[in-house]
Amino acid sequence: MTERRPRSFYVLALVFALFLVFLYGPMISVLVLSFQGPEGGLVFPMTGFSTHWFQRLWEGGGQVEIGGALRRSFVLALVVMVLTVTISVLAGLAFRRTFRGATILLYVAIASLIVPSIVVSLGIALEFRLLDDAIKAFGTSAGIDWIQNDFVSALGPFTSGLGAHLTWTLPFGLLIMFAVFNRFDPAYEEAARDLGATPWQTFRHVTLPMIAPFLIGVAVFGFTLSWDELARSSQVMGSQNTLPMQLAAKTTTVTDPEIYALGTATTGGSVLLVLITFTLISLMQRRRAKRG
Amino acid sequence: MSEAQTVELAAVTKRYGDALAVDAISLKIPAGKYCCLLGPSGCGKSSTLRMIAGHEDVTDGDIMIGPRVVNDDPPAARGTAMMFQNYALFPHLSVAENVAFSLRMKGVAKEERRERAAHTLELVSMTEFADRTPQQLSGGQQQRVALARALMTDPSVLLLDEPLSALDPFLRVRMRSELRRIQAELGITFIHVTHSQEEAMALADLVVVMNDGQAAPPREIYNAPRTPFVARFIGGHNILEDEGRTITLRADDLSILPDARAAEARRRARVSEIEYRGPDVRVGLETDAGESLTAVMGERTFFESPLREGSEVALGWQPEAAHELSRDG
The missing domain is CATH 2.40.50.100 (RNA polymerase II/Efflux pump adaptor protein, barrel-sandwich hybrid domain)
Incomplete structure (x- = not known):
């Protein structure tokens, strides 16, 4: 008797195929359309094949400024990444000990994952309006010139924007650190202590090197969550835009495939970042293994 | 190497919340003896060892090492060194770096660290593995490295938490005689926690049956158990x-x-x-x-x-x- 695949195989294969189509179909479509010929439109069919739209993008020929937004998003994502890693590690260490209110603090931290992003963004913007009013009132009453003349708003990518992004990245970072420390055997730290290491030496020479591979994961998470965040950014960046906001604006105003070129370029950037990260990790592991 | 020290417990008690883990154990282990703390799991033998090491606070009573009460001393100040049950070798460091870890923490120069680590690795016949990582070693080899690492602090008392339980039976018997040889060579006090009566009989100068508190040489424990519990546990x-x-x-x-x-x-x-x-x-x-x-x-x-x-x-x-x-x- 020949081996026959059960019917469930075909059902599951269909589900998997659909999954692939939905996951990669859009990306491939955008990728292909970004090489649209100069006369081509926003939709298929392709009218020739060219890098015309990439050139337009590079020359800044489009209506809205892209370079500034890209740089701003990149620096913001870097800052978010560093803060997310640092705070998550420290919080993860704190949660290993039981302290009063630990559970409540955890729920408070995780809650911002449940609150709709746009609401968080609006709320932060409202808070900063209050802060602005307070600063202006203070400037007037204390007679500080630059506040009276030049101050517009405390809203900005590295104040309210940074805060908004951290409400998104920190809960993720914290949850990853929970998983990491759950599996971390405290015997390693006891052994270090037994061998005369101070608490700082124990952290520096034992705990940190052992969790380092996971921290790269937290860093990538922090960076990419910030890099492509739109909803939380929407109300809090003040007069400046991040890249996703610029892209969103473009989709409503732009009627040519330059938007696809931009999409391809930024996706390429993300892919490059992930590749660099994995190369780093595997290099670290190889160096470790090479000692043998 | 340091001079061997006596270890004395005076009504040492450990409570975790309401649960009593160790109930007023009193015990005197003479300097330079091989002592096995023997008992079924959950009898508090590991807690007792960890209290001696300083990794667990004493709820009540006193621990003396040599002439000093060490209740409030940090582990490294007690003159003890501990070998952990799963060895707890640092996976990101090589064998030599693991062994030299305590020297590095003290700020000893690299040359001297390497030299002294090499010397200790020789004692446990692991010289040729100095540059491997712990994952590349077998269980028995890992154990030798853990032993070498613990000995680098020049302890007067070595504490071993179920050191043989992760090994296969054949290796266990071999490591048993190895431990005995190293103890005799160094002459320091060994305190070894085990649940295996066979292991305790084979190794110890002094067997302490936990729960009951009978402390005696193996022959005496075997021929004259004090209570039905000891008799049953010894088998x-x-x-x-x-x-x-x-x-x-x-x-x-x-x-x-x-x-x-x-x-x-x-x-x-x-x-x-x-x-x-x-x-x-x-x-x-x-x-x-x-x-x-x-x-x-x-x-x-x-x-x-x-x-x-x-x-x-x-x-x-x-x-x-x-x-x-x-x-x-």
Whole structure:
């Protein structure tokens, strides 16, 4: 008797195929359309094949400024990444000990994952309006010139924007650190202590090197969550835009495939970042293994 | 190497919340002895060791190492070193770096660190593995490295938490003699926690049966257990009521009498089980009074007049073989 695949195989294969189509179909479509010929439109069919739209993008020929937004998003994502890693590690260490209110603090931290992003963004913007009013009132009453003349708003990518992004990245970072420390055997730290290491030496020479591979994961998470965040950014960046906001604006105003070129370029950037990260990790592991 | 030190526990108690883990244990371990803390799991033997090491706070009582009370000293100031159950070798460091870790923490220069680590690795015959990582070593090799790492702090007392339980039986026996050799070579005090009576008997100068607190050389523990608990835990003993006393009788002192001497019988029993074990044979017996007893006899002796399950036999023992027990505390 020949081996026959059960019917469930075909059902599951269909589900998997659909999954692939939905996951990669859009990306491939955008990728292909970004090489649209100069006369081509926003939709298929392709009218020739060219890098015309990439050139337009590079020359800044489009209506809205892209370079500034890209740089701003990149620096913001870097800052978010560093803060997310640092705070998550420290919080993860704190949660290993039981302290009063630990559970409540955890729920408070995780809650911002449940609150709709746009609401968080609006709320932060409202808070900063209050802060602005307070600063202006203070400037007037204390007679500080630059506040009276030049101050517009405390809203900005590295104040309210940074805060908004951290409400998104920190809960993720914290949850990853929970998983990491759950599996971390405290015997390693006891052994270090037994061998005369101070608490700082124990952290520096034992705990940190052992969790380092996971921290790269937290860093990538922090960076990419910030890099492509739109909803939380929407109300809090003040007069400046991040890249996703610029892209969103473009989709409503732009009627040519330059938007696809931009999409391809930024996706390429993300892919490059992930590749660099994995190369780093595997290099670290190889160096470790090479000692043998 | 440091000079060996005595370790003394005075009514040391450990509580976790309401749970009592160690109940007022008092104990004196002479300097330079190999001491095994023996007991079933959950008897507090690991907690006791961790309190001596300083990885667990003492709820009540005092721990003395040499002339000093060390209750409030950090682990590294006690002159103890601990070998952890899973060895806790740092996976990101090489064998040599693991062994030299304590020197690095003290700020010793790299050259001297390497030299001293190499010297200690030689003691445990691991010189050729100095540049490997712990993951590349077998269980037994990892254990030697853990031992070397602990010895680098020049301890006067070495604490071993179930050091052999992760090894396969063959290796366990080999590492046993290795531990014994290193202890004799260094002359420092070893305190070794185990749940295996065989391991404790093979290694220790002094066996401490936890829960009960009997501390004695292995032969004394085996031949004169103080309570039914110790006798049962050590194994190879029959516990029975005889003329109003609770006595224990080594399984190899309980004899199955030939018919000619049946008149001397102290018990009559039925053979319930026969287990062939190579050098000897273990015979399970049910007495008329319902006691379960075990007799162990040499293989040749057994097969001179083999028994069968279900046979009725007469049991006897020499009066001096019976050892009276006090009640379980």
